Amino acid sequence: MMLGKFDPDHLIPQTWGSIAAVPVITGTVMALTGSPVAAVSTLAACWAANQYRTRHERDGYLFASPLPSLLNTARQASNEMTELLANYGITDSKPAGTQPGPVLTRHLIKLATGTRLGKLPTDDMARDLGVSTVQVAANAGRGLIGLDIPRPDRQYPTLSELLASTEWQNRSPDMLLPCCPAVDQFGNALVFDLATTPHLVVAGTTGSGKSVAANAMLLSLIASGADFRLMIADGKGEDFADRYQQSRYLINPVDLPKDAETPPAAVAKEIPTMRDQVLWLTQEMDRRLATGDKPFPLIFVCDELADIVMQDDKDKTITKALARIAQKARSAKIHMILITQYPTADVVHPLIAANTPSRLGLMVDKDHQSRVVIGDSGCEELLGKGDGLLKIAGSGIQRIHAANIQDSDFKNIHTEAFRRLNGEWKP
Incomplete structure (x- = not known):
């Protein structure tokens, strides 16, 4: 190949x-x-x-590689795919083009009418092709399947490229909490409204890119100029606490109405304080629903979810509180981003999972972990480094590649937000 x-x-x-x-x-x-x-x-x-x-x-895709698209090589590879399928009993297939992306190349194959695809041995196909993984898109078009093959020269997008993309610049003005954390499989910037999500579970093993993807959401949200407040529970104290400790978007008692209870620390690193945050969120949600006073959207970021849930008391007070927030908080403009490296049913409890239909699954170890995250297999075959499967409420699962974040992105975006909040910013 x-x-x-x-x-x-x-x-x-x-x-x-x-x-x-x-x-x-x-x-x-x-x-x-x-x-x-x-x-x-x-x-x-x-x-x-x-x-x-x-x-x-x-020019093959949005964030073009320094090298051009290798069209003749891609055609040769597509012919090789049809020969490979023939070895596994799918004969009379024909190449139908390629769809290049920054990390993967999709080879479209036209199947003979009446062909039953079944379950191809993707591990054996990956071995024959000399790549780490092969994923099959069973319905890539009428009569077409797609074979997604990792590129040898992968081009991971940066956050600055995402924020300069046409998709982000031309996003709908109706979005209340616009985010742009990734590109899709073909290199197009992915923009969605966190307000319609309305909560998101992000799960994957250590090093899969969970924190980077979540930070890309928050930084793009800050860059959008949306009016919101943050509350962060960072049990590890590494990826969020230090990054946003001085952020002007952290919730403050001054932000709340006089009759609202004083919130706990906006950034928590210890389990008791993290639990206090969750319990306060339920009280704030009830106050907003009872009074109709919703002064701003409030985003609760929890990294790591297992730190709270696994040490919950016998009557599952915190688990039930999180489930109740997930069920009702959308009407109160409260949204959660729950991050975990332990995607099991004990951590992503069925009470929570039932009310958080939006998921971002990154690389996991086992098939059953993928099913906990996105309700299907596939995450165990991902490539790591932000390669993920995103399922937004009301839509299907799509392959994404999270943005790469530099230290300068935090500094530049926070500086811009500071100037904007002080009336010094000009678009």
Whole structure:
């Protein structure tokens, strides 16, 4: 298989053919017109037309690799896919094109009418192709399947690229809490409204990219200029507490009406304080629902959920409180982002899972963990580093790649937010 091999002819398409065409074009025009100016002008027009024709062959997706899309190699790889399928009993298949992305390339295969796909041995296919994993999209179009193959030259998007994307710049003004934490499989920036989620469970093993994805949500939310407040429970005290300790978006007693109870610490690192936050959220939710006073959206970020749930008392006070918030808090403009590296039924309790239909599943160890997170298998075959499966309430599961965040992103976005809140910011 030749995925990833670089050929200079793809950078400057038809290099040698273009060089050979120079004397032919200039000689012909000189013979017909006798004017060297006309010959040079014709040659320049031919070069410009050729560059325009091949422009889209060089640009494969939103965040283009420094190398161009390797079209001939992709065609050869698609032919190899059909041969591979034939080895597993699916004959008469034909290549139907490729859909390149920053991390994966999808090879579309046209199946013969009446072909029963069944369950392909993806592990054996990955071995034969020499890649870490192969995932099959059983319905990639009418009569088509898709084979998703990891690219050897993966291009992970950065948060600054996401915030400069057309999708983010042209987002709907009706979004109350717009987020842009990732790109989809084909490199398009993914924008959604956290207010309609309305809660999100983020789960995956250590190093899978949970905290990076959640930070990308919060930073893009801050960059949007939305008016909201944060409450953070960070049991590990690493990925959120220090990053947002001085944020102007942290909830403060001054933000609340006079009759509201004083909230606990806006950033908690210890289990008792984290539990106090959850119990206060239920009281604040009840107050908002009873009075109709909802001064601002409140986002509760919990990292790690297991720290609270696994030390819950016998009557599951905290678990029931989280489930009750998940059930009713949308009407009170309270939203939760619950993060865990232990995606089991003991941590993501059925009471919580039933009321949090939106999930972000990153790489996990076992199939049953994937089913706890997104209700289906697939997370165990992900690539790590922000590669995930996102399920937003009311829509299907889609493959995403979370943004890469630099330290400068935290500094720049917090500085911009500070200036905006003090009336100094200009878009």
